[in-house]
Amino acid sequence: MAQQRNIQEPRPSQPIAVFDSGFGGISVLKELARLMPGENYLYYGDCKNAPYGTKSTAEVRDLTVWNIGRLIENGAKAVVIACNTATSAAAETLREKYPDIPIIGMEPALKPAALSMDHAQVLVMATALTLREDKFHQLLQTFENTADIYLLPAPGIVEFVEQGVTESPGLSAYLSELLAPYRRQRVDCIVLGCTHFPFVRESIRRALGYPVRFFEGGRGAARETRRRLQAQCLCNPQAKPGTLNFETSCGASEKKRLCQKLFGLYQPM
DSSP, X not given: OOOOOOOOOOOTTSOEEEEESSSTTHHHHHHHHHHOTTSOEXXXXXXXXXXXTTSOHHHHHHHHHHHHHHHHHTTOSEEEEOOHHHHHHHHHHHHHHOTTSXXXXXXXXXXXXXXXXXXXXXXXXXXXXXXXXXHHHHHXXXXXXXXXXXXXXXXXXXXXXXXXXXXXXXXXXXXXHHTHHXXXXXXXXXXXXXXXXXXXXXXHHHHHTSOOEEEESHHHHHHHHHHHXXXXXXXXXXXXXXXXXXXXXXXXXXXXHHHHHHXXXXXXX
C-alpha cells in the first residue's frame, strides 16, 4: 500500500466522497443528495474488485483503506463508506489514520427494526462477511432478547445489481428459493443489511408474498453525515445544486452509465 501523503485541512467547497465495492452505494448517494442537495459528490465504485462480501476481512480492509486514502488525497472533505462489509472491516482503521476527516460508515438497521413492535420477527439480509463480523454480533447481542432475529446471507443479490438488474425472471427465481422458509414462517420486518439490496426491495416483497416492513441504513447514514459536517463547519453554503460525479476502478464508460441508471432507478422509502 502507498504511504500516506500530507492531507490538507478539509474545506466546505470540497466534495463528499461516497465509496462502495461496486454500485450498491448509489442507494446511499441518493439519500445524501436528497438531504443535502447543495453538496458536491464523488461516487467511487471499486467494481474491479467486487464483490467484497466473499473476500476475507484482511482483503476488504486493505482495498478499502487504499481506495479511501486516494479519495482523501484527491480532496474529499468527508467520506461515506456506503458498504456494510467495508465499514465492518476498515472504518476504525480509517478513523485512526485520518482523524480530521469525517468518515461515516454503514450499520444494518437492526435497532429500529427490533424496536418497531413488541417482540418483532426480524429477518436480516446481508453478505456473509457482514453477518460474521464481530461488530454485527455485538449489535445482535444487544437486541437478541428484544426480537426474534434470523440471519440470511444473500450474496446473489449483489451479482444482479452489479449487472444493473433490479427486476428479472432470474432474480425472481433466486429470491423465491432464498426466501421460501420465510413464506411459511412469516416475519414482520426485513433489514436490508447491504447497500445493494434496496434496489430489489420490491422484488423481495413479491417473493415473500405478504406485507413486510423494510429497514435500510442509507437515510441514517445521510443524517449522520450532515451532523458531522455541521459539527466541523464543513457544510457547503452554496444555494445552487451541487455536482455529482461517478468514477469506477473499471474505468469503462458503460460502468459510469450504469451508475447514472441506478441513481435514477433507486426509490427511497
